[in-house]
Amino acid sequence: MAKLETYKPIQARVAPKDPIKIKSDTLRKLLKDKRAVVCILFLVIVALIGILAPLLAPFDPEEQFYESILQGPSKEHLLGTDAIGRDVLSRLVYGVRVTLTVSMLAVAITFFLGTFIGLLSAYVGGWLDNVLMRIMDILLALPSIILALAIVAILGPSLTNAMIAVGVASIPGFARLIRGAALSIKSSGFVEASRSIGSSHSWILRRQFLPNVAGVLLVYTTLFIGVAILDTAALSFIGLGAQPPTPEWGTMLSEGKNYMYDAWWLATFPGIAITIVVFSVNFLGDALRDIFDPKSTR
Amino acid sequence: MTTTLLELKSVEKKFAAKSAWFQSKQFVHAVNGVSFELNERETIGIVGESGCGKSTTGRCVLRLIEPTSGEVIFQGKDITKLNKNEINQIRKNIQMVFQDPMASMNPKLTIREILSEPLIAHKIPRSEHEKLLSETVKLVGLSENYLARFPHEMSGGQRQRIGIARAIILKPKIVILDEPVSALDVSVQSQILNLLQDLQEELGLSYLFISHDLGVVEHVAHRVGVMYLGEMVEIANKEELFENPLHPYTKALISAIPKTDPDEVKERITLKGELPSPSNPPTGCKFHPRCIFAQDICKTSKPEIREVEGRKVACHLV
Numbered sequence: 001m002a003k004l005e006t007y008k009p010i011q012a013r014v015a016p017k018d019p020i021k022i023k024s025d026t027l028r029k030l031l032k033d034k035r036a037v038v039c040i041l042f043l044v045i046v047a048l049i050g051i052l053a054p055l056l057a058p059f060d061p062e063e064q065f066y067e068s069i070l071q072g073p074s075k076e077h078l079l080g081t082d083a084i085g086r087d088v089l090s091r092l093v094y095g096v097r098v099t100l101t102v103s104m105l106a107v108a109i110t111f112f113l114g115t116f117i118g119l120l121s122a123y124v125g126g127w128l129d130n131v132l133m134r135i136m137d138i139l140l141a142l143p144s145i146i147l148a149l150a151i152v153a154i155l156g157p158s159l160t161n162a163m164i165a166v167g168v169a170s171i172p173g174f175a176r177l178i179r180g181a182a183l184s185i186k187s188s189g190f191v192e193a194s195r196s197i198g199s200s201h202s203w204i205l206r207r208q209f210l211p212n213v214a215g216v217l218l219v220y221t222t223l224f225i226g227v228a229i230l231d232t233a234a235l236s237f238i239g240l241g242a243q244p245p246t247p248e249w250g251t252m253l254s255e256g257k258n259y260m261y262d263a264w265w266l267a268t269f270p271g272i273a274i275t276i277v278v279f280s281v282n283f284l285g286d287a288l289r290d291i292f293d294p295k296s297t298r
Numbered sequence: 299m300t301t302t303l304l305e306l307k308s309v310e311k312k313f314a315a316k317s318a319w320f321q322s323k324q325f326v327h328a329v330n331g332v333s334f335e336l337n338e339r340e341t342i343g344i345v346g347e348s349g350c351g352k353s354t355t356g357r358c359v360l361r362l363i364e365p366t367s368g369e370v371i372f373q374g375k376d377i378t379k380l381n382k383n384e385i386n387q388i389r390k391n392i393q394m395v396f397q398d399p400m401a402s403m404n405p406k407l408t409i410r411e412i413l414s415e416p417l418i419a420h421k422i423p424r425s426e427h428e429k430l431l432s433e434t435v436k437l438v439g440l441s442e443n444y445l446a447r448f449p450h451e452m453s454g455g456q457r458q459r460i461g462i463a464r465a466i467i468l469k470p471k472i473v474i475l476d477e478p479v480s481a482l483d484v485s486v487q488s489q490i491l492n493l494l495q496d497l498q499e500e501l502g503l504s505y506l507f508i509s510h511d512l513g514v515v516e517h518v519a520h521r522v523g524v525m526y527l528g529e530m531v532e533i534a535n536k537e538e539l540f541e542n543p544l545h546p547y548t549k550a551l552i553s554a555i556p557k558t559d560p561d562e563v564k565e566r567i568t569l570k571g572e573l574p575s576p577s578n579p580p581t582g583c584k585f586h587p588r589c590i591f592a593q594d595i596c597k598t599s600k601p602e603i604r605e606v607e608g609r610k611v612a613c614h615l616v
Contacts, residue, residue, distance in 0.1 A: 189401030196360050197464070198389035199419040207415070211406035 026215075029291045036287035039280040046277060050096035057090035061247040070263045080265040082255060091247040092269055098248045099277070102163045102241075103228040109167025110174050110228070111221050117171065118178025119209060122186055123201070133179070136172040144169040145231055152240045159248070162241035166231040170224055181216040185209055215292035223285035226278045233274050249274050303504050304336040304359070304392075304472055309368035311354050315577055326577045328354045330528040331368070333603070336472065339498065341505040343519030343536070345512055345551070347573055351528040352508045356474045359506065360392055361385055372472075390420050393465035397477035399457035403449040409435075409460055410445040416468050430467055437500070438463045439493060455486035459493065466497060474506045479514060491518055512555050516540055524548045527576055527584045534609035544611045546589045583614065591615055 030036050049056060058078070059065075065077075065085040073080045079088040121132045139147060144166075151165035185191060185208065194204045235241035236250030244251060249270040256266030308331040315324040329351040336342050344352045358365040361377060370377040377388055393416070396402035403412050410431065417427050432442045438459040449457055458478060465473050475494070479487040495518060497503060509515050515522055516536060523533040524547065532545040543549045550567040571588045574580055580587050586596035595614050603612040 189396055189398060190404045192362060193394070193396055193402040193464075194415065196362055196389065196394040197416045197419050198386040199415060203415075203419065207407065207411075208404050211404065214406075 026291060030287065033287045033290070035283055039284040039287070042280045043277070043284070046096060047100060049093055050100050053093050053097055057087075057093040059087040059090040061091045061094040062086065062245050063090075070259065072263070073265055079269050080263065082252075082263075082266055083259060086245075088252075088265060088269055091252060092249070092273055094247040095249045095252065095270065095273070098159070098242060098246060099229055099232065099274075102159060102232050102248075103166075103225055106163045106167035106170070106228040106232065107221060107225050109164065110170040110224055111217070113168075114171045114174030115178050115213075115217065117175040119182050119205060119213075121175065122179045122182035123205060123209070125186075129179075133176070136175055139169075139172040140176070144173070144227070145234055148231055148235060149240065152235060157240040157243070159236075159242045159246065162232055162235040165235065166228050169231070170227060174220060174224060177220050178213060178217065181213045182209055185212050215288075219285055219289045219292055222281060222288055226281040226285065229274065229278050229281065300337040300340070302335045303338050303372070304506075305369075305371040306333055306335070306355070306359070307369040307371065308333050309355065309358055309370060310366045311351070311358055311363060312366045324577060327528050327579065328576060329358065329365070332525070332528075332530045333368075334523050334530065334533055336504050336506060338471075338504055339502050340521065341498065341507050341519045343507045343509060343515035343522040344525060345509060345515050345522060346525035348510065349573065349576065350525045351576075352510075352525050353476055355525070356394070356476050356506060356508050359474060360389060360394060362394075386419075390416075390468050391470050392472045392474065393468065393470040394474040394476065395458075395461050395465045395478045398481050399454065399461040400449060402461060403457065405449055407448075408445070409447050409449070409452075412449070412460065413445070413464055413467060416464060420468060422468075434463045434467045437466070437497065453486075454482050455489060458482060458486075458490055462490075462493065462497070466501060466503070469501060470503070472504045472506065474508070476508045477510070478507075480509065480511065487514065494518065512551060524551065527574065527579055529584060529612065530603060530610075531585065531613070532609070532611045533603075534611075538609060544606060544609070544616045545613050546591050546615075547585050583612075 030040075063086065065081060065087070067085075068077065068081050069085045070083055071077060071081045077087050077089065079092065081087055082091075117132055117136070121129045142150075148162070148165040148169040151168055152161050155161035155164065191204060191208050194208055199207075232241055233248070233250030233253065236248045237254045239254065242248030242251045244255070252270040253267050253274070256263070256268075256270065259266050309329055310327075310331055311329040312325040312327055315326050332351070332355055334342065344355065346352050354363055357363040359370055359377070365378055368378070372388060372392065375384075375388075377385065380388065413431055413434065414427060417430060422430070431445060435442055435444060440456060440459055440463075444452070444456070444460075449460070452460070458481075462473075462478070478494070479490050482490060491514065494505065498505060505518070507515065507519055519536050521533065522536050522539045524531050524539075524545065526547050532539065532543070532548045534544075539548065540552060543552050546567075550569050553565065553567045567590065569588050574584070574587065582598045583589070583592075583596040583601050586592040589596065593615065599614070601612045601614045603610050606616050
């Protein structure tokens with residue numbers, strides 16, 4: 001060792017620590033993006049509304065006011081009442097809970113199974129990749145809402161089954177995207193280096209693949225939340241998702257469509273709610289994509 | 299008395315080329331019957347043009363690419379016949395340094411995490427990690443505060459030092475160096491080469507040094523093997539090979555090294571024509587279409603590698 005210790009080690013310059021520096025690079029970039037900040041704030045407010053629904057809603061969502069059926073927006077019922085005298089605002093506020101939980105759980109299904117299939121397919125390759133991707137291709141040939149319809153038809157209409165259906169129907173698209181991202185990592189030098197070191201497969205997947213697909217995962221998960229909200233509402237609209245009297249936005253829309261000419265407020269407010277939430281989720285997804293993939297053009 | 303550590307016996311690798319349906323399968327013969335042995339504390343340089351199969355040969359040793367046939371014998375065992383667990387044991391003793399240090403490191407991990415990978419893969423107890431990490435980093439001439447950095451925060455030379463540190467942290471017997479300095483500036487190249495030589499002395503390593511740069515190989519290798527289109531055409535001690543090359547291809551390569559003395563008159567052999575496609579190699583001696591000494595026999599029969607004056611050459615005319 002004597003000879004080598006005569007080397008004067010090259011000293012690394014240590015940057016002085018900035019006390020208020022935001023640690024995560026991603027978060028810092030995200031906060032610079034105005035539309036992302038607006039969307040995040042809005043979504044946080046929406047989530048809070050859902051959590052605090054019992055405090056915020058003026059009435060019980062299932063309470064019926066027989067003396068004020070199909071009343072337009074008034075001082076007492078800010079967004080009016082529906083055909084059996086329930087307060088639209090209260091139903092809308094409680095609907096946040098249903099919409100957010102169902103779409104989050106649906107996306108969780110997509111996220112775990114889609115990531116698993118995508119990574120497995122890319123990493124193992126060969127015939128397994130072929131088989132898995134051909135199955136995904138067949139499922140992709142159907143629009144996700146048709147696929148979800150088929151799944152609900154098999155499982156029977158209920159909110160839980162709609163959630164499963166929406167989650168499963170998004171898997172093919174998600175798995176394909178993750179497979180694409182993983183393939184580029186598979187051919188990279190550091191995966192080969194890992195193999196030459198003798199690391200186990202699970203280690204390579206966890207430490208080499210996951211950190212590098214995390215950005216892509218985050219972007220697509222966010223974008224898929226928007227799809228999930230829309231698909232759940234759509235299933236409920238045609239009566240295959242949430243069953244009345246559950247205050248779900250899609251169901252409310254469906255109930256309101258019969259009174260479009262007499263009571264415009266019934267369908268309009270849930271429609272606006274769905275639109276704005278999906279809009280901000282998608283905007284947030286776009287902002288995230290710009291951060292993780294600066295090369296992609298808008 | 300030198301002991302043989304690693305022995306390659308007619309290693310072959312065929313890659314299946316894309317072929318249309320119902321067409322007979324096409325193969326690219328990337329490595330075609332390469333044999334050589336690597337002794338303890340020795341550096342063997344493998345040189346050749348791009349695409350001659352030198353990197354593939356190196357990867358076949360670690361079975362990063364599965365050889366089609368042939369034997370790779372390490373410590374009396376044929377590596378090509380081992381199962382997954384056994385091959386991982388071998389990988390503890392044979393490590394690899396890659397050409398591009400940036401590409402061979404995960405950009406999302408710190409140097410500490412990158413260097414810990416071999417320790418975790420081979421189940422070194424956690425209590426020893428810290429000591430090994432700081433020891434190895436110092437061994438490659440860096441200080442411990444580099445451990446907290448990311449690969450992109452370092453220069454190319456420093457990154458390659460980390461690449462080397464990762465390969466030697468388990469104290470292997472053999473390190474396969476696949477163009478370890480080709481991606482670096484000339485000034486940094488010499489530092490890294492000197493570091494490699496010092497490490498060889500300190501740790502008793504054997505190197506399989508793959509390079510296209512004859513100057514670099516002349517500097518570090520004890521013996522040199524010259525490859526052409528997947529075949530080993532000449533293996534000799536460095537001095538002999540550079541003083542008196544026997545194979546016409548080696549002669550051409552050596553004559554192409556720039557001379558430091560401008561007045562020195564040296565006959566230069568210029569190779570004519572392109573490197574033939576390995577999927578459709580020439581008949582007989584693969585070098586004959588470009589060889590200035592080619593005879594009729596070279597077109598029809600393939601010269602086997604044989605001992606000539608204590609070295610090995612594959613040429614009819616020697």
